[in-house]
Amino acid sequence: MKSYDVSHKLNLACVQAIEEAFGHEVSTNDIVLQHTRKDFDGQYTLVTFPFTRYSKLSPEETGKAIGEVLQKNCPLVKQYNTVKGFLNLEIEDQVWLDVFTTLYQDKESLSLPSTGKKVVLEYCGPNTNKPLHLGHIRNMLIGYASANLLHRVGHQVHKVNIYNDRGIAICKSMVAWKHFGEGKTPETTGTKGDHFVGEYYVAFDQAYKKEVEDLIAKGKTKEEAENNAPLLLEARAMLRQWEKGNQETLDLWNKMNCWVYDGFEQTFSRLGVDFxxxxxxxxxxxxxxxxxxxxxxxxxxxxxxxxxxxxxxxxxxxxxxxxxxxxxxxxxxxxxxxxxxxxxxxxxxxxxxxxxxxxxxxxxxxxxxxxxxxxxxxxxxxxxxxxxxxxxxxxxxxxxxxxxxDADDLLDEMVKTARQRTEELGKVDDLTPADAETLYHTLALSALKYFILKVNPKKRVIFNPEDSIDFQGHTGPFIQYTYVRTRSVLRLYEGKNFEQSQHALDETERDIIILLHDYCATLQRAADADDVSVVAEYAYQVARAYSKLWSEVKILNEEDENLVAFRVALSRVTGEVLADAMSILGITMPERM
The missing domain is CATH 3.40.50.620 (HUPs)
Structure with missing residues (x-):
């Protein structure tokens, strides 16, 4: 439990208020606090329905009775309002400012302690008869981000992969290479290893279907033809030879699998995942x-x-x-x-x-x-x-x-689109060609990763490559651009010191502080649910809140030096949290854009 955790302190205060108001003891587990909806005043809402049995009052009157005690006794609470069975509590600005001062000054305030638990996380798990595709990309992105998340909340995490390197599928590629390969290799053809082997898997399927058609034309039933096509019989025989340890079969199997492993490693590196x-x-x-x-x-x-x-x-x-x-x-x-x-x-x-x-x-x-x-x-x-x-x-x-x-083709296309969109917007005019090329790759991976990871893992994804590279709205590049804005503020006001503030918070400032306050709890909630989309959504909400601050509150032209120092400090912590959240998703943040 963090020392600055307002919700925990408020939970304890509600327990005491209910006991004082109604003379009945309740536990902290009985208190249900949630963030107040934007169309009502307040930051936290207490559901009062469960306490009417103690108050013998309506839900709204019960809320008023609890609110009166909280406003009188709890220094956190500035004022309250009730809407039916919901007690909305407005927290004093100074409470939020103190929270922010802690987040700014204490580097450990956003860390989580070690749990001592060891977790092995397996992801990827490809077959060695064909290249990686979009389905593998979703698997790898969820796996890598989940491992990062579990590590971030204090677990010792070991990332592992399983190669499905035996069975009839790889034997099909082997049979096809023996028939149609003419001794070619990835090196002699200039083909990436997994693509090279995958081509023979496809060649097998095409030739097999032709054999089935021929057998049916000769009077065989469809089932008889499918089970007795010569190529399939040869693949089955090769599998039996493999299981018996036939050296010639094992040599070919090792050779073709090594081609595939080399290709996979190149894709892992491009995608930024490891094992x-x-x-x-x-x-x-x-x-x-x-x-x-x-x-x-x-x-x-x-x-x-x-x-x-x-x-x-x-x-x-x-x-x-x-x-x-x-x-x-x-x-x-x-x-x-x-x-x-x-x-x-x-x-x-x-x-x-x-x-x-x-x-x-x-x-x-x-x-x-x-x-x-x-x-x-x-x-x-x-x-x-x-x-x-x-x-x-x-x-x-x-x-x-x-x-x-195909995973590699998709990555190429994403970089191409990122280059085109970024140049159209003029976001690389001040960058060297090398820096611009790095930015294109950074944006492309961000767009792809965020598009995949913002969706709850249990849901199916309809992937449209054109939509995934949209640089506006709920996207990775939008969050990256927001981060770049925070960095530009820090460069402009380099050396500006912040110690403490006591000003009346603008709503946009308060919204950001509340989000920053919730970061560790959000990570824990995401880890408990095994759902990295919670982290993705959180990063988007922080970026939206800062963008609103940028457009509605003066940062660059503020005359009050104390406010400037506060907003520069707020920009720093916001940028750090955005970078940390996105790093969990495997996304790097550019310094300029």
Whole structure:
């Protein structure tokens, strides 16, 4: 609890006021304080309906009785008004000025203490048969920002990635390269590694469909044709060879995966995300099999006549789940069991967060339960940070149909649009070409990241590339531009000192101070909800409030030196909070624009 926390102090004062007014003790948990709506006077509102049973009065009269006691006894409260069952409390200006003085003078006032808790957060999780796309971008941005947020509220966070590097999909790319590649490589073709391999995944699909058509034309049913197309049979055979450890197959698999990893790393760097460790599915699926066998021996799992191993989750409201096929091959849940144990051995985490699309909600319910049934300490720590899929205006993305928004192409397009819009507005006239180019990239990433992260993770996103680069309104570039304004004030009044102020606050000044006062509580609320969009919305509200101050209150031409010093100080703290909030989202702030 921060020493300057007005809401906490007011909560305690309300407890005392209710006891004095009605002779009944209540706890701080009974007090519901919220910010007052803009169309009423006041900064905090107390809901009075719950206390009518003690007052034996109407909700409005109950509020008046509490308000009278608060105004008499609580130095925080300047005046009050009641609207039906709501008591609106106006806080003394000096209280807010004292809060701001603390925020300005104490560098630790906006920090949060260490919790001592260790969190492993997995995000990205791409397949190694194709490039990253917009869906991966949403995953990575949510994951990276969530990790930053959890770190900001005091947790020790380990960011990890899982490469889905085995299975039929990568074998399809391998088969296609053997048939159509003619020995080409990313180096000989000048192609980024993940794009190069992805082209052969698409080539496989196209050739496979042609084979299916030919088989149907020869009298096969659609199902027979799809299951017996020569290319698919070859891919399945290659997967079996991989599982047997065939050296030629493993060599090709390693070569093509390395091409993909190199391409992925380039995209990670461009997007500004990183990982402490990369796990590979191929390294751990055997460990998962061992855990399944362990559960079978303990009688937790059951084996059927065909040799397959299952877990019964009907009592938990789910169904029976396959853990190991009859031929001994693993399924997705098998590898995740092995990786979960490896992570616990690596980090001994208190919480294990998986950033994965909501299509896998069922999967993670099962993973958590099967590990809990085994008595693994990391089972209960599993949390699925589920997020909605990304759609194009024309429909859902599919990587084999050409409608996917490629991550690298999208980043290129964002930079191109940022350059065009910024030059049109004349915002780079005073910058060197190198500085201007840096600004274009900074704005492009801000526009993309903010567009994605301002949406609650659980909601689907309709991504329109043209709309995402709008530099007006609820956008990342708007917040960046507001930050640049705060920096320009500091440059203009460099060396201006502020110690304390006792002036009557303008409404715009008060609004900003209240937002700054709420910053730490907002971060904690966002972390508790696993929702980084709360931070994005907060940054926007701070930027809006400062923009209003800029347009309605004199900063640059104020004659009162004390007011100038205060507003310069307010600009500094506002800029620092904006920069900190946006850094949580993975967005950097330019100094000039």
């Amino acid at each position: 402490e460790k990369h796990y590979k599915e191929s390294d751990y699926y055997q460990d998962g099999k061992r855990l399944v066998e362990e559960g079978l021996q303990q009688g937790i799992y059951t084996q059927r006549e065909d040799g397959s191993i299952w877990v019964d989750l009907t009592q938990e409201g789910l169904d029976e789940k396959l853990l190991l096929r009859g031929d001994g091959t693993s399924v997705y849940i098998t590898q995740d069991m092995g990786i979960a144990e490896a992570r616990y051995q690596d980090f001994a985490m208190d919480r294990s967060v998986y950033v994965v699309a909501n299509e896998q909600d069922y999967h993670f319910k099962v993973l958590k339960l099967v590990l809990e049934k085994l008595g693994k300490p990391y089972g209960k720590s599993i949390f699925h940070l589920s997020y909605g899929m990304v759609d194009l205006p024309s429909g859902r993305m599919k990587s084999r149909e050409g409608t996917v928004i």
